[in-house]
Amino acid sequence: MDLFSRSWAALRTAVADLPDEAFAQPSGCAGWLVRDLACHLIIDAQDVLITLATPAQSEPTHDAVTYWTLSQTPPTGEDPLDALIVRLAAAYQEPRLLKFHLDDLGAAAGRAAVLADPAMRVGTKDQVLTAGDYLDAYVLEWTLHHLDLVAHLPGVPGPPADGLARTREMLEKIAASAFPAAFSDAEALLVGTGRRAPSAAQRAELGELAAKLPLVLG
Numbered sequence: 092m093d094l095f096s097r098s099w100a101a102l103r104t105a106v107a108d109l110p111d112e113a114f115a116q117p118s119g120c121a122g123w124l125v126r127d128l129a130c131h132l133i134i135d136a137q138d139v140l141i142t143l144a145t146p147a148q149s150e151p152t153h154d155a156v157t158y159w160t161l162s163q164t165p166p167t168g169e170d171p172l173d174a175l176i177v178r179l180a181a182a183y184q185e186p187r188l189l190k191f192h193l194d195d196l197g198a199a200a201g202r203a204a205v206l207a208d209p210a211m212r213v214g215t216k217d218q219v220l221t222a223g224d225y226l227d228a229y230v231l232e233w234t235l236h237h238l239d240l241v242a243h244l245p246g247v248p249g250p251p252a253d254g255l256a257r258t259r260e261m262l263e264k265i266a267a268s269a270f271p272a273a274f275s276d277a278e279a280l281l282v283g284t285g286r287r288a289p290s291a292a293q294r295a296e297l298g299e300l301a302a303k304l305p306l307v308l309g
Contacts, residue, residue, distance in 0.1 A: 095204055095226040098233040098254040103197045105240055105247055106132065107190055114186040119242030119286050121166050122173060128239055129189045130180035135232060136196040138215070142225060143203045147214035155227035156264045158220060162307040165285050227257075231308075234258040238280060255280065266303055271296040284308065 106129050114126040123131070166173060183189045209223030220228070235258065237250035249255075255276035262283050263269050270279035273296060281287040282297075285305025294301050 092204065092207075092209055092223060092226055094230050094253060094257055095233075096201060097251050098230050098237070099197065099201055099204070101248070101251050101254070102132070102233050102237045102240070103193060103201075105237065106193055109186070109190075109244070109247065111186045113244055113247075114189070116243050119239030119281075120236075122169065123177065123239075124180070125240065125244070126183070126186065126189060127177050127180045128236060129193055130183070131176050132236065133189075133193050133196055134176070135229075135236075136193070136200040139200040139226075139229065140196070140203055142213050142215040143207050143222060145214045147212040147219040149212070149219050151212060151219050151221055151224070153218040153220050153224070155220075155224040155231075156261050158218065158225070158228040159231070159261075159265055159308045161265070162309045165305060165307050228261075230254055231258045231261050235280060235284060235286075235308075238277060238286065242286070249277070252276070262306060265308070266300065266306055268300045268303065270300065 109125070114124065114129065116125050117123075118125045118128040120128055120131075180189070183192070204226050207222040207226070209221060211222045212219055213222050213225055215225065234250045234254045237254075241247045241249050259270065259276045259279050262280060266283065270283060274282070274293070278287075278293075282289045282293060283304060283306050285307060289297060289301070289304075297304070
């Protein structure tokens with residue numbers, strides 16, 4: 092729960108501190124500018140609020156790792172939902188409006204997470220998880236999108252170290268393989284999810300794991 096809060100606060104702060112011109116820069120998400128990514132984070136905050144307000148009675152069916160599914164198709168930004176995000180982001184027109192909406196909904200999602208009972212069962216995407224596992228899954232979401240945010244903004248602080256470490260741990264469980272120890276946590280996440288192509292040396296270090304990459308999460 093604490094790691095969710097720290098990861099989310101760091102990401103929201105990074106967006107809030109961006110100068111207006113940064114919103115027109117590309118992000119690490121294929122086909123999305125930084126403004127599009129910020130709009131997606133607003134939708135994510137809504138999802139957190141909706142899920143924490145959707146109690147379930149049955150036993151959990153998934154945990155923080157099995158919440159994620161693997162796709163064979165890397166995102167291009169042309170998926171109908173991805174394209175909708177681009178149109179929504181453009182409708183804000185001014186970065187300050189995006190910042191305001193993200194701060195408003197994001198703060199509410201953060202408060203809801205702090206108030207949630209970790210053992211409470213919640214329903215989302217035809218899954219049942221404990222609130223603790225659901226919020227842990229979102230550490231991966233926040234961390235990867237924080238890396239996307241700073242992909243072309245080198246002066247912007249990146250995600251917290253403990254969030255990077257936990258996300259790497261989850262990604263390795265999803266892959267059922269460990270990344271080489273020589274890879275930093277950020278390198279493992281960027282290469283592992285296809286956000287960055289491995290160098291020839293890295294591909295050799297990856298060994299059999301290279302054939303499983305990229306891990307496209309959905």
